[in-house]
Amino acid sequence: MNTPPIYLDHQATTPLDERVLKAMLPFFTSEYGNPSSPHAYGRTPARAIRTARQQVADLVGAKNELEIIFTSGATEANHLAILGASLATRPHSGHIVTTVIEHKAVLAACQRLVDHHGYTLTRVGVDRHGRVHPADIAAALTPDTVLVSVMHANNEIGTLQRLAAIAEITAPHGIILHTDAAQSAGCGLLDVAELGVDLASLSAHKLHGPKGIGALYIRGGLRITAQQTGGGQERGLRAGTPNVPAIVGFGAAAHLITTDATPPPTRIRALRDRLQDRLLAAIPGATINGHPHQRLPGNLSLTLPGIEATDLLDRLPRIAASTGSACNTGSSEPSHVLTAIGLTRSQARATLRLSIGRTTTDTDIDQAADLITRTAHTLSPASANAA
Numbered sequence: 001m002n003t004p005p006i007y008l009d010h011q012a013t014t015p016l017d018e019r020v021l022k023a024m025l026p027f028f029t030s031e032y033g034n035p036s037s038p039h040a041y042g043r044t045p046a047r048a049i050r051t052a053r054q055q056v057a058d059l060v061g062a063k064n065e066l067e068i069i070f071t072s073g074a075t076e077a078n079h080l081a082i083l084g085a086s087l088a089t090r091p092h093s094g095h096i097v098t099t100v101i102e103h104k105a106v107l108a109a110c111q112r113l114v115d116h117h118g119y120t121l122t123r124v125g126v127d128r129h130g131r132v133h134p135a136d137i138a139a140a141l142t143p144d145t146v147l148v149s150v151m152h153a154n155n156e157i158g159t160l161q162r163l164a165a166i167a168e169i170t171a172p173h174g175i176i177l178h179t180d181a182a183q184s185a186g187c188g189l190l191d192v193a194e195l196g197v198d199l200a201s202l203s204a205h206k207l208h209g210p211k212g213i214g215a216l217y218i219r220g221g222l223r224i225t226a227q228q229t230g231g232g233q234e235r236g237l238r239a240g241t242p243n244v245p246a247i248v249g250f251g252a253a254a255h256l257i258t259t260d261a262t263p264p265p266t267r268i269r270a271l272r273d274r275l276q277d278r279l280l281a282a283i284p285g286a287t288i289n290g291h292p293h294q295r296l297p298g299n300l301s302l303t304l305p306g307i308e309a310t311d312l313l314d315r316l317p318r319i320a321a322s323t324g325s326a327c328n329t330g331s332s333e334p335s336h337v338l339t340a341i342g343l344t345r346s347q348a349r350a351t352l353r354l355s356i357g358r359t360t361t362d363t364d365i366d367q368a369a370d371l372i373t374r375t376a377h378t379l380s381p382a383s384a385n386a387a
Contacts, residue, residue, distance in 0.1 A: 010357030052251025157290030158299025167196025209253030213246035
C-alpha cells in the first residue's frame, strides 16, 4: 500500500474539509433549483446563498452580508475590485499604486488599467522582510490617485502588511484601499473594519473550501463598475447563475473558522516553528525569508545555499511542497517576490516554500525535517561535511 506524500503546500491549496463537503452535497442532487427561480425549487438554494453570504461576512468582519459578492475565485475578485472600483471613480487617466510583490492577478489587473484606460501605475518597493513602508505609499500618491492595492499576506513569504497604517493615509484623501486577502482570511487574521480596507479579495480553497469560488468584500456605499454583465445576479455586479454548491461550501468553511471548529493558528505556528528550528539547526547556511514574526502562522520560506530547490523536490517524492507560488510553476524566471526582497537569482532558485495547515501532524513535521535534511546533505557538499 502506497503512503501518500506529506502535504506541506497549504498556501497553494487546502484539502476540502469533510464537513464542508457534507454541506455541499444536497445542492448537487435534491436541492438543484436555480436560486433566481420564484418557485419552491429556487427558494431553498436562495436561502442557502443568503446564509453563506452572512457566514463569509462574519469571517471578515463585514457589517452585513450585502457587502459580500461571490466570484469564481480571488483572481476574478481582484479584477472586479481593481478595475471595477477604479473605472467607477475615474473612467480614464487615473493613477493607481501597488507593491512589487503582489500576486500576478493584481499586477495584471493594474496593468490592464494602464494598457486600456490610460492610467499610470506606481509599484512601491519593500524591505528585506517583504514589508512595504506606509511612508512609501504616502510618497507615491498623487492628486490623480484613485486606488491603492496592497496584499494582506504574501503568498510566498507570508509577510503581513500594515494595512491599518496605510488606511490612515488613503482614507483622508478618499483613495480606495484594496487588499488581496486570499492567504490571510483562512487564518482568522482578516478584519476589514480593523484594517480599514474598502475592498478585500477572498478564495474558498485557501481555507478548506472548494475550488472555483471566491468573494469580494465591498464596503457599503462604494461604487463598482461590473466587469461581467448580462444578468442581475450579485447585485448586478457579477452576472451568471450562482454556483450554489460551491457558495454553500465557502460559507460552511468560513463558519468553521468563526466558530472555532478548527485547530487554532497557534497550533499551526508551533508546528511551523518546530520545522523551522530543526531545518536551520541541521542545514548550514539555511535562512528564512519573510518577516520573523509578522507572517502567516503556517508559512516557511527557506533558502538553502548551493542547492537548486527544484532538484531537492525532485528527490523528495514523499513530500508535497513547492518552490514558490503555484501560479509560477513551469516558469524559468526566479520569483519576483524573492528578488524584490533582495535575493539573487541563484538564491531565489535555492528557495523552498513549505506551508503548514490544519491537517499537518507532529509526525508529518518530524518526518519532513528528517527527509529534507538528509536530501539537502546529499545535494550540498558543505552541508554533508558539516553533518
